[in-house]
Amino acid sequence: MSDPQNIKRRGLMLVLSSPSGAGKSTISRELLDREPELTMSVSATTRPPRPGEEEGKDYFFITKDNFHDMVGKDEFLEHATVFDNSYGTPRGPVEAALADGKDVLFDVDWQGTQQLRGRAPADLVRIFILPPSKDELERRLYARAQDPEEVIKKRMDKAATEMGHYDEYDYIVVNNVVKDSVAEVQAILIAERLKKDRREGLYDFVRELCGHEDAEV
Ligand code: 5GP
Numbered sequence: 001m002s003d004p005q006n007i008k009r010r011g012l013m014l015v016l017s018s019p020s021g022a023g024k025s026t027i028s029r030e031l032l033d034r035e036p037e038l039t040m041s042v043s044a045t046t047r048p049p050r051p052g053e054e055e056g057k058d059y060f061f062i063t064k065d066n067f068h069d070m071v072g073k074d075e076f077l078e079h080a081t082v083f084d085n086s087y088g089t090p091r092g093p094v095e096a097a098l099a100d101g102k103d104v105l106f107d108v109d110w111q112g113t114q115q116l117r118g119r120a121p122a123d124l125v126r127i128f129i130l131p132p133s134k135d136e137l138e139r140r141l142y143a144r145a146q147d148p149e150e151v152i153k154k155r156m157d158k159a160a161t162e163m164g165h166y167d168e169y170d171y172i173v174v175n176n177v178v179k180d181s182v183a184e185v186q187a188i189l190i191a192e193r194l195k196k197d198r199r200e201g202l203y204d205f206v207r208e209l210c211g212h213e214d215a216e217v
Helices: 024-034 064-072 091-099 110-119 134-144 149-163 178-193 202-209
Strands: 013-017 038-040 076-082 085-090 103-107 124-130 171-174
Touching: 013 024, 013 110, 013 178, 024 038, 024 103, 024 178, 064 076, 064 085, 076 091, 076 110, 085 091, 085 110, 091 103, 103 110, 110 124, 124 178, 134 149, 171 178
Parallel strands: 013 103, 013 124, 038 103, 124 171
Antiparallel strands: 076 085
């Protein structure tokens, strides 16, 4: 939803974190369809692509050497190791999108969220997605069936650790029915865009409303 008055505002950084299998990717996709002013940050990773994943769309699939190179050149806004693989958020596209007044959606884990918080606390909105139950989380991980059995087991073990970080987030969405969760995340985004401190153009807008340039507002 855009602002009919077009009051200038800073772009925000919307983080969605969850344990694998909580339905985060589906929610992200739906949200991006509904929100033209929202752009996805595409991460770089050293893990191999899963079937159906596309280079430059799901991830930039890079080698470990490349990854270390980028870390050395400070080309990541944040980076972390998750399940023996490295993941990082390339800095350039995010900074360009924010400067252009766009909001950026991040699918990063709790470690990345902490680093983003350290860099840009005022621009960050953090949402944690929880599955509706442990049984449902297991069912979704198995239904995905893209990973070998031992990887799924590892993810289940890690899920508990990740969920332990829920308290570091601003909002918690329990993903029972996907369309309800998308609506909840979208509501958060809309409300956060309206926050006074993000709307740099408010001062001028209210001055104009008051009818004279030097009104005290
Ligand atoms: P997957 O391999 O299933 O795509 O992702 C595994 C985990 O890595 C997920 O929790 C996801 O949020 C996290 N992840 C993906 N990209 C990044 C990134 O750029 N930075 C960080 N810190 N975590 C990421």
